[in-house]
Amino acid sequence: MKTGDLMARRQRALAPFHYHMFERPLHIVRGEGVWLWDADGRKYLDCYNNVPSVGHAHPRIVAAMSTQAAQLNTHTRYLHEGIVTLAERLLARLPDGIDTSAFVCTGSEANDLALQMARLFTGAEGVVVYDGAYHGNTALTLAASPSEYPPAERPEWLAVLEAPNLYRGAVLRDDPAPGQALLARAVAALDALEARGQRIGCLLLDCAWDSNGPLLAPVDYVQGLCAEIRARGGLIVCDEVQAGYCRMGAQWWGFQRYGITPDIVTCGKPMGAGHPVAAVFMRRDIAERMAAHQVYFNTFGGNPVSAAVANAVIDVIEDEGLMDNSARTGAYFLAALQELQARHPVIGDIQGVGLFHGLDMVRDAGTKAPFGRADMARLGNLIAQEGVITGTSGRHGQTLKLRPPLVFAPHDADLAVQAIDRALASFSPQEGRRA
Amino acid sequence: MKTGDLMARRQRALAPFHYHMFERPLHIVRGEGVWLWDADGRKYLDCYNNVPSVGHAHPRIVAAMSTQAAQLNTHTRYLHEGIVTLAERLLARLPDGIDTSAFVCTGSEANDLALQMARLFTGAEGVVVYDGAYHGNTALTLAASPSEYPPAERPEWLAVLEAPNLYRGAVLRDDPAPGQALLARAVAALDALEARGQRIGCLLLDCAWDSNGPLLAPVDYVQGLCAEIRARGGLIVCDEVQAGYCRMGAQWWGFQRYGITPDIVTCGKPMGAGHPVAAVFMRRDIAERMAAHQVYFNTFGGNPVSAAVANAVIDVIEDEGLMDNSARTGAYFLAALQELQARHPVIGDIQGVGLFHGLDMVRDAGTKAPFGRADMARLGNLIAQEGVITGTSGRHGQTLKLRPPLVFAPHDADLAVQAIDRALASFSPQEGRRA
Known part of the structure; x- marks a missing residue:
């Protein structure tokens, strides 16, 4: 061809x-x-x-996929050990309190579910994101991705913060207290959202600011922002699709770099080394609120082949x-x-x-x-x-x-x-x- | 264990x-x-x-998956023959006019994208669905799935039609003209939607009425409904996640049974025999409207392994x-x-x-x-x-x-x-x- x-x-x-x-x-x-x-x-x-x-075409990933596919590939409505082991291994890498997991197929589905849960749990619709953010391609996650569509179409529930780019942003690296200066600007954006009659459901945070950078933000800024969000009733949702899975060096998750503890963590892309598998991790009370309200089922999410592949990815990260x-x-x-x-x-x-x-x-x-x-x-x-x-x-x-x-x-x-x-x-x- | x-x-x-x-x-x-x-x-x-x-663990599916995974698994930002061949084979099974395809990972993503496109193309937000329908787990497709949440929470842009169950519905099999009686009831629901100030973006139609049945509806009803939707400016979106891929006997798609021609077709579940692959097929002008408005990318959608698996599923359906x-x-x-x-x-x-x-x-x-x-x-x-x-x-x-x-x-x-x-x-x- x-x-x-x-x-x-x-x-x-x-x-x-x-x-x-x-x-x-x-x-x-x-x-x-x-x-x-x-x-x-x-x-x-x-x-x-x-x-x-x-790495491309890693033989252990291929073997795990092939072996499981030759045996069984169903869904989470039957018991299967693969997904349980996977959940346990990833929860063990997360802070205490984040003890519950849900499996989906893509980062978009993970962020969409996280936003649904945050809104249900808080009863507040407002979502706080960064100006260059991309969090997914579903209608909801796309609306929470200001990089992808004309600014005039931003929904009124969206607060858009300026990404903390200390090289070319409004606050620069050599400012006397860049973290506090950034925080003051973020607080003004939160105030503006609330002044529109919106309450804050969550901050959706990519700790790598991938589509703005990557960027390295001041630690005091990130910690201060999370405290502000919590004080206003919002949850911290860390989108670890980019920053997670050891991408940012010597920690499994990007948020660990900033010493913050999220309420919900999403991950996707690197989890399956190319296989469509993604996940949402959360506090149990957040998951329980969702379960009390509605059915949620994801046909392919956490199926035995996806779980085998995702387990093999963790094996390789550990063994290599x-x-x-x-x-x-x-x-x-x-x-x-x-x-x-x-x-x-x-x-x-x-x-x-x-x-x-x-x-x-x-x-x-x-x-x-x-x-x-x-x-x-x-x-x-x-x-x-x-x-x-x-x-x-x-x-x-x-x-x-x-x-x-x-x-x-x-x-x-x-x-x-x-x-x-x-x-x-x-x-x-x-x-x-x-x- | x-x-x-x-x-x-x-x-x-x-x-x-x-x-x-x-x-x-x-x-x-x-x-x-x-x-x-x-x-x-x-x-x-x-x-x-x-x-x-x-069938479970079909050896040809396992072989196609393993062979491709051992070779390459990237994404649609590079050229790869697998996705192109897959698109051509499925488009050849669709009516003239539906000549453009997009690949995603799940039926939820497919329906979410279809609704986004229908709304962009028509400029109308209204969505028409059936009372027992389930079309996905994203925020948007869930809102279009009245089976999944309390009726009081239905958005105002949603028109909910009664499923055409001729055994236990409002219109029965032995009525003199059940198709026309059903149509009159549907028209009343469309009128009510428009009376709320909503314009119709699309009908989202599962021709098996899976979560209501399956049901077999009168052909004149389905054709009449589609004509009504079109007359009011809406598109016909056939959700073939359940009805498609030969599920309903001697035709590839469920809508063929009713002699209708949709504007957009979505499919998911059976496409990959368990592998997360799904698709949206549409008229080119609908896809062009989307492309002119925004970026759309699906990381895993139509990747070489997904395409190889989906091509193998078609091979097996044909050869067996x-x-x-x-x-x-x-x-x-x-x-x-x-x-x-x-x-x-x-x-x-x-x-x-x-x-x-x-x-x-x-x-x-x-x-x-x-x-x-x-x-x-x-x-x-x-x-x-x-x-x-x-x-x-x-x-x-x-x-x-x-x-x-x-x-x-x-x-x-x-x-x-x-x-x-x-x-x-x-x-x-x-x-x-x-x-």
């Missing part, structure tokens, strides 16, 4: 909102570990995909020491990126931790004028031509996002930095220039 | 809304074709599960002649159930077609007083003790639902009928008796 023909067939058969990445779409046919191969046999280092968390790798290789990667930044002033800022870093690309280091989207696309294509797959993020799409599978090794970090170095050497931004 | 211990662990770790079926929950550990085995080695004929559409089997074995099953009804007056009515039948259980054939829920539970347990797994449905929970995998053979139908016969021989309803 030629790539051009396949592209034409795809454009005919699939919805136009099924978009693809890169100018010349990648036609990937095989994966292994941190490597992907296209139809022409070209090899790419994967610096973008967090979903194949333990991937939490430690995320911290160590992540620190090595960051140091190498900082060295790169010293040679390339277009890298305005680097934020991130563990195996999740963002390079904020600027046309001018003084004004911090961001790269435009066309330049970022061109840069991404150049880096891909150098054999490395990256992504973009950030309010202006100006952040080069580096978020490889957790099996990424220091040698892979070297390769990635060298490729970005070569791409930047031949690159100059075109947008924003005087004609 | 003892079943009792496992149950206790499950109750501790899982949310109480993850309910199980049967008084003594079944602890199923293995499946093959139409058979399930519990932890004690007891064997059950599966007369309930439509999700393992081509399962559409024909659904029609033939379904007719054989129905005849045997009708013979059973002649001997058991508690079977008030039988509705269904293909491999989807419902027995409406009555305490009194004259008054049609339905079995209560406790009696239905007791009956289901008795039939399970006889080695056959069934389900319940219906407005009062009074319908014994028979909806086996599509590989169900005439011999299996005999076994099922014999088991129900034995259970009924020792059964008398307790509820509704004078004390």
Whole structure:
């Protein structure tokens, strides 16, 4: 199958909102570990995909999936040990008090269920999110994702906070007390929501601020915000789809970095290394309120194959020491990126931790004028031509996002930095220039 | 692992809304074709599960899944042939005009996306559903599922039609023109919605009326209703999660039975024989409206493994002649159930077609007083003790639902009928008796 023909067939058969990445779409046919191969046999280092968390086509994941599928794949209306073991293993990694789990298929379903539960439990409809947030594709989670639709359509129950970007936000790293300054701005947004007659049901918090960054926020800000939300009757829902599963280095969950204790935790993408499995963890009283009100059933959620795969992912993370790798290789990667930044002033800022870093690309280091989207696309294509797959993020799409599978090794970090170095050497931004 | 211990662990770790079926929950550990085995080695004929559409643990499905998982599992932002081939094969089975597809993970996500698209395209929020309908577990699809929550909480944009049950509805089979009488009642409900200031975005229609039955409606009613919806500016969304994939005999989709042409078609459960894969098919102009308005991405939707599994399901249906089997074995099953009804007056009515039948259980054939829920539970347990797994449905929970995998053979139908016969021989309803 030629790539051009396949592209034409795809454009005919699939919805136009099924978009693809890169100018010349990648036609990937095989994966292994941190490597992907296209139809022409070209090899790419994967610096973008967090979903194949333990590496592409990991043999233990494939074996777990195949073995269970050959045996049984039903649903949670019968007893099965797989889902119970999975629930116990993940609950053991969560703070005391979060003792109850529900399994679904996607992060969108997880966040949708979390918002439903938070609203039922508090009796309050208000949801607090960040300006660049993406929390899912269902009608409700999409409404809670201000990055995805025109600001004029924001529902009145939504409070939108400015993401805590200390490099280019309203509060900067060298402010005397950035955490408190950020908190004052957040409090004003909460006040505005309440002034509209809305009560706060929950804060929906991605501790990596993935689609804004990643960002690293002041700890006192995050703790202060959670206290404010609680004082106003709201729950803390941590969306760990991005930040969880050792993505941010030496802890299983992103919220642990900030020393906060959520009421509800959702996770998705990395849980099944590509298999559609996701979950919601919560206090039992929150789950009981839901059970008293309505039926909830998820046909595929936590089925025996999904549970086998998700258990195998935890096995691999444990046996291959991937939490430690995320911290160590992540620190090595960051140091190498900082060295790169010293040679390339277009890298305005680097934020991130563990195996999740963002390079904020600027046309001018003084004004911090961001790269435009066309330049970022061109840069991404150049880096891909150098054999490395990256992504973009950030309010202006100006952040080069580096978020490889957790099996990424220091040698892979070297390769990635060298490729970005070569791409930047031949690159100059075109947008924003005087004609 | 003892079943009792496992149950206790499950109750501790899982949310109480993850309910199980049967008084003594079944602890199923293995499946093959139409058979399930519990932890004690007891064997059950599966007369309930439509999700393992081509039979439990079908070796071709397992092989397709394993082979693809060992090769690659990414997402739709890169080109991959599997999803394109899958889209083409399913679009070829749909009416002209429905030429565009989107892949998601669950029927809930499919219906949620369909409702979002219908609302965007028509600019109208109103949704028309049936009283017993279940269309999903997201906030939006749950609101469109009146079976799942208290009637007082129905949103004002929802019009709820009475399901066309010609045995126990307001319009009966022996009315002079049941289709027209049903239509008049539906029109009144649409008028009431519009009188509330709501415009109709779509009808969300399950052509099996699964959670009300299954039911068989008059063709002129369904056609007339669709014409009414269109005349008022609404789209026809067929939810084929239950009725599609040859469930209703000699056609791929349930709506074909009624000679209607939908604008959007959703499917889920049977598509992946247990693997979480689902889809939305639509007219291109509807997809284009969505693409112009917003981003839509579904991380796991249509990934290479999901596509491989869904393609294998179509292969098996074709190669094993399962559409024909659904029609033939379904007719054989129905005849045997009708013979059973002649001997058991508690079977008030039988509705269904293909491999989807419902027995409406009555305490009194004259008054049609339905079995209560406790009696239905007791009956289901008795039939399970006889080695056959069934389900319940219906407005009062009074319908014994028979909806086996599509590989169900005439011999299996005999076994099922014999088991129900034995259970009924020792059964008398307790509820509704004078004390």
